[in-house]
Structure formats: C-alpha cells, structure tokens
Amino acid sequence: MRYTSPLLLVIFSLSLSGCFFNNDSTPVYREAEGVVLENGEGVANADIHIRNKFDPGGFSQEPAATSYTINFSVQIEALYTLSLFRIGSDSVYNTFFEDTLAAGEHSILVPDSLLTNGILGYEVRSNFDMLTSSLFLVNKPDSSLPGSFPLTKTNANGEFTLDPEQLALGRSFTSVSGGFEVKDSLKIYVVRDSTIQAIKPVKFKPDKDNFFEIIVE
Structure with missing residues (x-):
C-alpha cells in the first residue's frame, strides 16, 4: 500500500473497526486545555485546526478526491436536509443543504470550506426518517486550512479545549483502501x-491532564 505526503485532501468513507469496542485495550484520554x-x-478568536497521526501512514494518508460528494437515492418527493458532524459530538x-428533492438519484457536493482535518460524518434526513449516514476522513494540505471551518477557536483569553472523542484518538477504522488507527x-x-501563524506537534498522554501552550511569533 502506497502512502503519500499530506499535500492532498483525503476523503473516503469509513467504518469503525471492531477493536474500537475493546475497552480493555483502549486508553482513556481526558480533554486537553x-x-x-x-x-x-x-x-483571541484564532482558528484551531489539527492534523492526526495514523498507523500506518504517519501524518499522511492515501490520496482521494479533492472534494466530497454525497450520493444517495430517495423514494418519494420530500424535504431533505444534509448535515455534517464531528465524530464523538452529540x-x-x-x-x-435543505431543499425539496424529487424521487430518484441525487449527488450533493459538500462545501470545501466546511471540511477541516479529522474524522467527520454526514447524515441525510427527511422530515420523517434518517435516510443515510457515514463517516469520512479529511486530511487537507496545510495551504487549504485557512478559510476552512475550524475544529475550535480560542476565547478572549486565548484558551481552547480539544475533545479527544472528536479527535478519535486510539480508534481504528476500515475503508475500501484498508484500515488504520488514529494515534495520540x-x-x-x-x-x-487567513494565515497559519503557528504549528505545534503535541502528544496526548492517556489518563493525565494535558496542557498545550502555543506561542505566536
């Protein structure tokens, strides 16, 4: 299997692998401040993005399309909504997207500005039922992060919080191109x-409080 540098946007459908549910082997990570x-x-008000490390693959993953299109079919004409969420978020x-769709096949392009690095998901709903949902990985080049919807933002004091559930730390996934685990x-x-002003490599320590200080020059 060939891996490439992170200078490509990576998006493909994922499913959680069975080992995720083995709580005995899954480290417990606390929120990081x-x-x-x-x-x-x-x-204040700085955008915070991340890049995950994978096994295998390091900070890269296999290349895929430069955009993400949701393909689905509907049986009856109705009002449908397409929404994005982060793994681990409630x-x-x-x-x-929210509009009336006729019965048949449909393809809806996800706006690139809503896609930032990490494990994201989408869901398609009508006013009476969930139609489909899926997880996917986004691993953009650095140059595409400014202008993308951030993982979080700093508050008035420059503080931010990272939720390990939304980072998918320690979780394993499978896709059409194989499996991988998100490292800590x-x-x-x-x-x-609109400029990347600092990049800080960090490591989450399981079962401990984590604090990351980032200095902008």
Whole structure:
C-alpha cells in the first residue's frame, strides 16, 4: 500500500473497526486545555485546526478526491436536509443543504470550506426518517486550512479545549483502501488573518491532564 505526503485532501468513507469496542485495550484520554500567546497576551478568536497521526501512514494518508460528494437515492418527493458532524459530538455543527428533492438519484457536493482535518460524518434526513449516514476522513494540505471551518477557536483569553472523542484518538477504522488507527500524536495549527501563524506537534498522554501552550511569533 502506497502512502503519500499530506499535500492532498483525503476523503473516503469509513467504518469503525471492531477493536474500537475493546475497552480493555483502549486508553482513556481526558480533554486537553491549550492557550495561544503573543507577547505574553492571549490571542483571541484564532482558528484551531489539527492534523492526526495514523498507523500506518504517519501524518499522511492515501490520496482521494479533492472534494466530497454525497450520493444517495430517495423514494418519494420530500424535504431533505444534509448535515455534517464531528465524530464523538452529540450535535450537528452545520446543515449545509435543505431543499425539496424529487424521487430518484441525487449527488450533493459538500462545501470545501466546511471540511477541516479529522474524522467527520454526514447524515441525510427527511422530515420523517434518517435516510443515510457515514463517516469520512479529511486530511487537507496545510495551504487549504485557512478559510476552512475550524475544529475550535480560542476565547478572549486565548484558551481552547480539544475533545479527544472528536479527535478519535486510539480508534481504528476500515475503508475500501484498508484500515488504520488514529494515534495520540497530532499537530495543532493556529490560523489568524487567513494565515497559519503557528504549528505545534503535541502528544496526548492517556489518563493525565494535558496542557498545550502555543506561542505566536
């Protein structure tokens, strides 16, 4: 299996592998707190993105399309919504399509600005039922992160929180191209004024409080 550098957007359908449910072998990760500082002061309202590390593959994964299209069929004409969520989240973060669709086959393009690195999911619903849902991996090139919907943002004091459930740390997935596990190392990106201003490699420590300080020069 050939792996490439992260200078490609990676998106393909995923499913959780069985080993994820083996709680005896899955480390417990706590929420991590972080702060972004410039000249000792907190940097407010900065976008926080991440890049996961994979096994196999390191900080890269196999290439796929440069966009993500949801293909599905509907049996009856009705109002349908297409929404995005992050793995481990109990709420949708963006409903990007809501319209009446005729019966038949449909293809809906997900706006690229809503896709940032990590394990994301989509769901297609009508006003009476869930039609389909799936997980997928996004691994954009660094140059595409500014302008993308961030994982989170810093508050007025420059602080942010990373939820390990939404990072999928320690989880294993399968896809048409094979399987991989999300490791507990990652890179944190600070984006401000449409520019990446800091990149900090970090490692989550299981069963411990984690704190990451990032200095913007």
